Amino acid sequence: MSQYEYFVDIMKTIIPPINYDYALNRILSFLREKLSETGLEGLVIGLSGGVDSSVTAAIAVKALGSEKVHGLILPDSRTTPREDIDDAIELAEKLNIKYHLITIDNIYDTIMNTIPFYKENDIANGNVRARIRMIILYYYANVNNLLVCGTGDKSEILLGYFTKYGDGGVDMLPIGDLYKTQVRIMGKRLGLPEKIYLKPSSPRLWPGQTAENELGISYEIIDTVLYYFIDQRYDIDRINIETGIPKDLVNKIIDRVFKNEHKRMTPLIPKIGGTTVNNDWKMPYNAEL
Numbered sequence: 004m005s006q007y008e009y010f011v012d013i014m015k016t017i018i019p020p021i022n023y024d025y026a027l028n029r030i031l032s033f034l035r036e037k038l039s040e041t042g043l044e045g046l047v048i049g050l051s052g053g054v055d056s057s058v059t060a061a062i063a064v065k066a067l068g069s070e071k072v073h074g075l076i077l078p079d080s081r082t083t084p085r086e087d088i089d090d091a092i093e094l095a096e097k098l099n100i101k102y103h104l105i106t107i108d109n110i111y112d113t114i115m116n117t118i119p120f121y122k123e124n125d126i127a128n129g130n131v132r133a134r135i136r137m138i139i140l141y142y143y144a145n146v147n148n149l150l151v152c153g154t155g156d157k158s159e160i161l162l163g164y165f166t167k168y169g170d171g172g173v174d175m176l177p178i179g180d181l182y183k184t185q186v187r188i189m190g191k192r193l194g195l196p197e198k199i200y201l202k203p204s205s206p207r208l209w210p211g212q213t214a215e216n217e218l219g220i221s222y223e224i225i226d227t228v229l230y231y232f233i234d235q236r237y238d239i240d241r242i243n244i245e246t247g248i249p250k251d252l253v254n255k256i257i258d259r260v261f262k263n264e265h266k267r268m269t270p271l272i273p274k275i276g277g278t279t280v281n282n283d284w285k286m287p288y289n290a291e292l
Contacts, residue, residue: 019182019230023192026185027062030177034066037175038150045071046152047144049136049170050095050102052076052087056154057094057199058190059178063152064098065193074102075143077136079111082129082210090199103143107135133169141172150174158183158222161229162256163263171266182226220256224248228256 038046046063050056063072076091088104095102111132115121137151144151153173155165157180165171178186183204190200204222218225227246231237232253239257243250269281277283 019185019226019234021181021185023185023189026181027065027189027192030062031066034063034175034177038067038071041150043150044148045073045150047073047075047140047147047149048152048154049140050074050076050091051154052090052094052199053202053204054187054190054195054200055156055159055178055183055204056091057195058186058193059152059154060094060098060100061190061193061195062177064100069099072098072100073143073147073149074100075136075140076102076104077107077139078104079107079132081108082132090202094195094199105139107132107139110135130166130169133166134172137169137172144174152177153179155179156181156183156186158226158229160267161233161260161263162218162225163259163266164218165266167266182229183222184226218259220252224252225256228253229260232257232260 034046045067048056048060048063050060060072060074074091074095076088076095078088092102092104114131114135115128140151143149151172151174153170153176155170155173155176156178159165160176160179178189181189187200191197228242228248231242231245237245239250239253242248242253272279272282274282
């Protein structure tokens with residue numbers, strides 16, 4: 004067993020603690036409250052066949068009923084495995100929600116063939132796929148009076164492992180305060196099949212992409228470091244002492260959190276006046292005039 008495999012095995016016993024009953028009830032209340040506040044008719048969710056979107060959809064149906072939850076399955080045939088499409092369809096039918104399957108190959112090709120400065124670049128070109136999906140989700144939401152429900156989890160948000168104005172372009176993130184390892188456990192508790200809650204995470208932005216291969220670290224280790232750093236406010240030395248995770252891995256994870264802060268912020272505005280939007284003043288959601 005390699006040192007890396009050894010630490011992965013240890014970290015499986017240190018999944019960030021949480022009261023899952025409380026977490027589920029809190030998310031259910033959140034979804035009901037926010038939909039009521041907006042006066043819209045329901046939610047639309049991009050279904051990928053992965054654990055995050057599946058857990059989000061299952062919770063949304065539990066909160067609102069199947070008639071108020073819609074799913075869009077938006078594969079690119081060159082990057083999305085058939086099993087992901089089948090899993091997404093199976094889930095939508097099990098949850099009894101209205102869904103549409105729209106292949107984005109032609110949209111992607113039209114955009115890329117139109118750009119005169121096209122280059123072979125996995126990240127840049129993969130982000131186009133994520134932004135195409137965002138456009139379709141918002142179009143569907145606009146014409147059906149729905150909110151776009153995001154599926155990002157706390158691990159992805161902190162790491163910046165999402166596309167700005169792609170899968171990060173949403174109206175709400177119901178599981179955004181659950182770490183990836185917690186989402187997997189929640190999926191099991193919700194009765195999702197093992198093939199979904201244990202499926203390796205991937206945005207499927209280019210062929211063969213998986214999150215843990217790209218990040219170079221397992222989510223068991225990532226979530227342990229994030230939990231101790233974000234929730235417990237431990238420094239790098241203490242995390243190393245408490246968990247045995249090498250300092251270079253701890254540094255790598257925390258460095259990514261800081262480098263991707265821009266993804267978690269609204270666009271920057273230079274302060275000129277006395278009261279600057281977002282810097283000094285944010286309107287309450289239910290402000291009364």
